[in-house]
Amino acid sequence: MSSGKELTDLDRSIYEWQLDVPGFGDEGQAKLRNTTALVSRCGGLGGPICLSLAAAGFGKIIIAHAGDLRLDDLNRQILMRHEDVGSARSESAKRTLSSFNPHVEVEVVPENITEDNAEALVAKADIVFSAAPLFEERLLMNQECVRQNKLLVDSAMYNLEGRIIPVIPGDSACLACLYPEIPPRWKRRFPVIGAVSALAANIGAMEGIKLLTGLGTANANRMIYFDSGTMRFQTIQLKRNSECKVCGKRS
Numbered sequence: 001m002s003s004g005k006e007l008t009d010l011d012r013s014i015y016e017w018q019l020d021v022p023g024f025g026d027e028g029q030a031k032l033r034n035t036t037a038l039v040s041r042c043g044g045l046g047g048p049i050c051l052s053l054a055a056a057g058f059g060k061i062i063i064a065h066a067g068d069l070r071l072d073d074l075n076r077q078i079l080m081r082h083e084d085v086g087s088a089r090s091e092s093a094k095r096t097l098s099s100f101n102p103h104v105e106v107e108v109v110p111e112n113i114t115e116d117n118a119e120a121l122v123a124k125a126d127i128v129f130s131a132a133p134l135f136e137e138r139l140l141m142n143q144e145c146v147r148q149n150k151l152l153v154d155s156a157m158y159n160l161e162g163r164i165i166p167v168i169p170g171d172s173a174c175l176a177c178l179y180p181e182i183p184p185r186w187k188r189r190f191p192v193i194g195a196v197s198a199l200a201a202n203i204g205a206m207e208g209i210k211l212l213t214g215l216g217t218a219n220a221n222r223m224i225y226f227d228s229g230t231m232r233f234q235t236i237q238l239k240r241n242s243e244c245k246v247c248g249k250r251s
């Protein structure tokens, strides 16, 4: 985390209602103000994550997402606008975030996470919010965060269910402890209602805020699972796998 930036009077005016949250206060706000978050993808999951990070007053958000906006993205990608169909998703996301909170710096990288860019992108961030639909990207983010000792919140959803896994490298189970290999039959196309992806996203955003500020109890070593069909929520205990090829040798 970059240090030094104190809260200004303007910060206190904007974030007044959350400064009142017990256990958060000026100290929590200053931590967020000095935090750079990398969000991989800004779609149905990453978009609401970005919006909540901007609302909370993170210092900088880096968005990595390739491709142009399509009409069928608009049932869930809440940072996008109809008039932007056919143009870059990442730029549309930046415009929305910058008009929502111009005091948050937004950098866009019009690329998805690959082996070529993961190391450099993770190096620029204090915390990573992984919100990619593909296991290849999620496992790559996990590997890079463990290697660089960066906090990670992996958020995922399918149909009416969500799964959120916060990771403290070297301390809690990583994504690869749970998924050593890409699960078979994982498909790019998935059923999704925007309210469900936004629910998973905001649980992930809150876990990240807790990891950074010490507010409440972060769920490292647990998976938060919900089924929005019944609104049943569970936290499932995870265990580090000593044989994990990503974090197994780290202490």
Ligand SMILES: [Zn+2]
Binding pocket: 173, 174, 175, 176, 177, 178, 240, 241, 244, 245, 246, 247, 248
């Ligand atoms: Zn692991």
